[in-house]
Amino acid sequence: MSRKIGIVLSVVLALVFSFLIIHTANNRFEEVTKTIIAARAKQHITAGSEITADMIEEVAVQEAAGKGLISPEEAVGKVARVSMVGGQNIYADALETGKALRTGYVEVFVPVDLASSACAIPGQYVNVHKVNDDGTAPVILKQVRVLHSLDNQGGGTNDGGGTLKLVDSSKPSAIGLEVPEAEAERIVYAASQKDLYLTRSSL
Numbered sequence: 001m002s003r004k005i006g007i008v009l010s011v012v013l014a015l016v017f018s019f020l021i022i023h024t025a026n027n028r029f030e031e032v033t034k035t036i037i038a039a040r041a042k043q044h045i046t047a048g049s050e051i052t053a054d055m056i057e058e059v060a061v062q063e064a065a066g067k068g069l070i071s072p073e074e075a076v077g078k079v080a081r082v083s084m085v086g087g088q089n090i091y092a093d094a095l096e097t098g099k100a101l102r103t104g105y106v107e108v109f110v111p112v113d114l115a116s117s118a119c120a121i122p123g124q125y126v127n128v129h130k131v132n133d134d135g136t137a138p139v140i141l142k143q144v145r146v147l148h149s150l151d152n153q154g155g156g157t158n159d160g161g162g163t164l165k166l167v168d169s170s171k172p173s174a175i176g177l178e179v180p181e182a183e184a185e186r187i188v189y190a191a192s193q194k195d196l197y198l199t200r201s202s203l
Contacts, residue, residue, distance in 0.1 A: 038069035148176030
């Protein structure tokens with residue numbers, strides 16, 4: 001009787017171990033074969049170009065190898081930080097929010113602190129005030145598009161919540177503004193004097 005019990009137990013244990021081995025193997029196979037959809041460049045994309053749907057295509061990438069890649073939906077409308085070649089998978093850190101510079105405009109980086117920044121993030125619009133010694137601060141440019149918002153280390157400050165994060169609030173950060181070429185000279189001068197203050201605007 002004990003011999004029969006031993007045989008039954010051996011069979012049961014063998015079945016259990018077989019099940020565990022097969023289950024583990026299946027899980028590993030699923031992990032290896034699981035894919036995500038990422039964006040891939042269909043053509044050469046120059047740095048500073050706005051990504052459009054016809055520039056990219058979908059590609060299936062193993063999930064384990066897809067860390068940092070961006071989906072086609074997320075890529076469209078963003079701007080390339082670096083040039084890319086056709087067939088290159090696109091990583092999120094190779095793109096930035098905001099649209100490319102318009103013709104006839106330049107980008108001017110304005111030093112700000114937390115208050116004077118209007119907590120502006122790329123894609124928003126601000127009015128630019130010049131702070132004068134006589135106690136006035138007239139608007140010198142209206143509805144200016146924000147292209148970049150940088151902390152003291154040169155990193156982007158868009159945390160998804162619409163706030164400006166400073167590494168050290170006692171030191172100025174910088175807001176990149178899309179300024180008409182004709183206005184660039186006076187904005188640059190005022191920025192060099194740290195006389196500019198931004199307020200949030202809408203179109």
